[in-house]
Amino acid sequence: MEIEEAVRIALRSTSDMDEVITRVSRIFGFKNTSRRTASGIRRVMEDMARRGEIVVDDEGVRFV
Numbered sequence: 001m002e003i004e005e006a007v008r009i010a011l012r013s014t015s016d017m018d019e020v021i022t023r024v025s026r027i028f029g030f031k032n033t034s035r036r037t038a039s040g041i042r043r044v045m046e047d048m049a050r051r052g053e054i055v056v057d058d059e060g061v062r063f064v
Contacts, residue, residue, distance in 0.1 A: 001027070003044045007054070008063075015060035020045070 003024060010023035021041045025033040049056045055064055 003028075003041060004048060004053075007041070007045055007048065011054070011061060011063060015062050017045075017056070017061055020061050 006024040006027040007020060009027065010020045014020060014023065021038050022033055024041050025037050030037060045054065045056060045061065048054045052064055055062050
């Protein structure tokens with residue numbers, strides 16, 4: 001599974017950025033989310049936002 005797919009799955013149940021990151025890391029089997037892991041997931045979400053797949057703003061993360 002790709003991180004982008006995991007983000008899409010996580011967004012089905014929450015729009016909170018930190019919760020999305022936590023859920024994505026759990027999908028990949030991590031019990032704890034390190035700064036490095038969180039940073040990588042954020043980068044993927046930023047790429048998805050640049051491509052217009054999701055919106056990341058003060059209200060959280062959501063599908064376009």
